[in-house]
Amino acid sequence: MxxxxxxxxxxxxxxxxxxxxxxxxxxxxxxxxxxxxxxxxxxxxxxxxxxxxxxxxxRVKSSVTLAQALRYWMSNEHAIIPRDLVYPPGQTEEEISxxxxxxxxxxxxxxxxxxxxxxQQPAEIRVAADGAGLAEDDVVLEVDGTPVESLEALEDFADSETTVTVDRDGEKTEVEGVTLSGVDLEVTREDxxxxxxxxxxxxxxxxxxxxxxxxxxxxxxxxxxxxxxxxxxxxxxxxxxxxxxxxxxxxxxxxxxxxxxxxxxxxxxxxxxxxxxxxxxxxxxxxxxxxxxxxxxxxxxxxxxxxxxx
Missing domain, CATH: 3.30.230.10 (Ribosomal Protein S5; domain 2)
Structure with missing residues (x-):
């Protein structure tokens, strides 16, 4: 025993x-x-x-015996959590790292x-990858004629076809029929x-x-x-x-x-x-x-x- x-x-x-x-x-x-x-x-x-x-x-201790788990369970400084929450099944430790x-x-x-x-530095909304008629590094200026300065301002237009005005290589360009929910956008500000x-x-x-x-x-x-x-x-x-x-x-x-x-x-x-x-x-x-x-x-x-x- x-x-x-x-x-x-x-x-x-x-x-x-x-x-x-x-x-x-x-x-x-x-x-x-x-x-x-x-x-x-x-x-x-x-x-x-x-x-x-x-x-x-x-700190995360990834290998724990039953005896250690019981000891840590009684500690006010530590938490015992299921391993899958930290190391999801199907992912290697290298992938997680x-x-x-x-x-x-x-x-x-x-x-x-x-x-x-x-x-309060000015923002630019930039296209991060080609898609929906927009090109990577396009800067979004207007949507359906409305100037935009934040991603939140685009939420009302996200799922409908719109006309997007962009600065493309220094030229103002209009792109019609754009559904913004399918476009990868990022906000950048001048530093x-x-x-x-x-x-x-x-x-x-x-x-x-x-x-x-x-x-x-x-x-x-x-x-x-x-x-x-x-x-x-x-x-x-x-x-x-x-x-x-x-x-x-x-x-x-x-x-x-x-x-x-x-x-x-x-x-x-x-x-x-x-x-x-x-x-x-x-x-x-x-x-x-x-x-x-x-x-x-x-x-x-x-x-x-x-x-x-x-």
Whole structure:
């Protein structure tokens, strides 16, 4: 019996363990494996800032025995979740790693675009691939004679045939009979600040650092010191227009931040209930739906004003 019990406890189970991971201050430098320092966010014009603004991560233990699962189950710092939620059937670990890397790169691009949108830089809606009579790199100017400046403005035209006016290689061109729902479009904004995000020293993947990168960019290129001496952390996927989406592992990220004495944690609205369930009493959990929410909340928190909390 003892042998059977030992064998059962030593068997791997179809679960993974999610625990608190490292954090990185995006307003400072990170050191790579060769000992070289990399300033994470830079711009042609930078203003002085104080305090810390940390992205947060989780660690995933992919191979778990029954005995380990039982031990982690009793831990307040870890979550036991079905393996298929992290490693979908039919995908290799290499494919999942490549997907995480692609999301990581996209999070930085979206963060830059979201920051530029917040800073009211003009937008261009560009065709990302040939289709429906439109050519890659066409810039959409009008739909049925109506000027458009955002993807949201195109929603009313998405499923009907329209006449789209584009800038194609410097010439104004009308294309008739276009159904926009079948066109791959992207928003781009001119960057007058020379923004660069250097993640060479960061071993991180996935989309959830987007919000913190966007806040960090705004802090870098504006006179306003958003952090103002506070220790701030956060998480959240961000779209190019600044909308913030929920993420996984929020409780483990809150725990990692609390161990560092973080004052304020920027939390996607969809993650609020899980965040407050583990947050210490002295940590302000800010409810964030947009980048503008985050910027406004930090300004209020630093001056003792009201903050929208979870």
């Amino acid at each position: 003892a042998l059977l019990t030992w064998q059962a406890l030593s068997m791997d189970v179809a679960y993974v363990v999610m625990g608190p991971g490292p954090t990185e201050d995006v307003l400072s430098e990170a050191t790579d494996e060769e000992g070289e320092d990399h300033q994470i966010i830079t711009a042609d014009v930078e203003y002085d800032t104080t305090g810390e603004l940390r992205l947060t991560t989780v 490549e997907e995480n890397e692609a999301e990581w790169v996209e999070s930085q691009s979206n963060a830059e675009q979201a920051a530029l949108a917040f800073l 007058p600040y020379g923004i660069e995000i250097d993640t060479e020293a960061l071993d991180i993947g996935g989309p959830s650092a987007g919000l913190v990168f966007a806040v960090g960019i705004v802090d870098r290129v504006t006179e306003q010191d958003l952090v103002q001496g506070m220790d701030v952390a956060g998480t959240g996927e961000i779209g190019p227009e600044g909308n913030v989406g929920g993420i996984g592992g929020i409780q483990q990220k809150i725990i990692a931040a609390s161990e560092l004495g973080v004052d304020v944690f920027l939390t996607p609205a969809g993650n609020c209930s899980d965040a407050v369930s583990v947050a210490p009493d002295d940590m302000t959990i800010v409810k964030v739906e947009t980048l503008a929410d985050a910027v406004s909340a930090l300004d209020s928190a630093a001056t003792g004003g009201d903050v929208q909390t979870c």
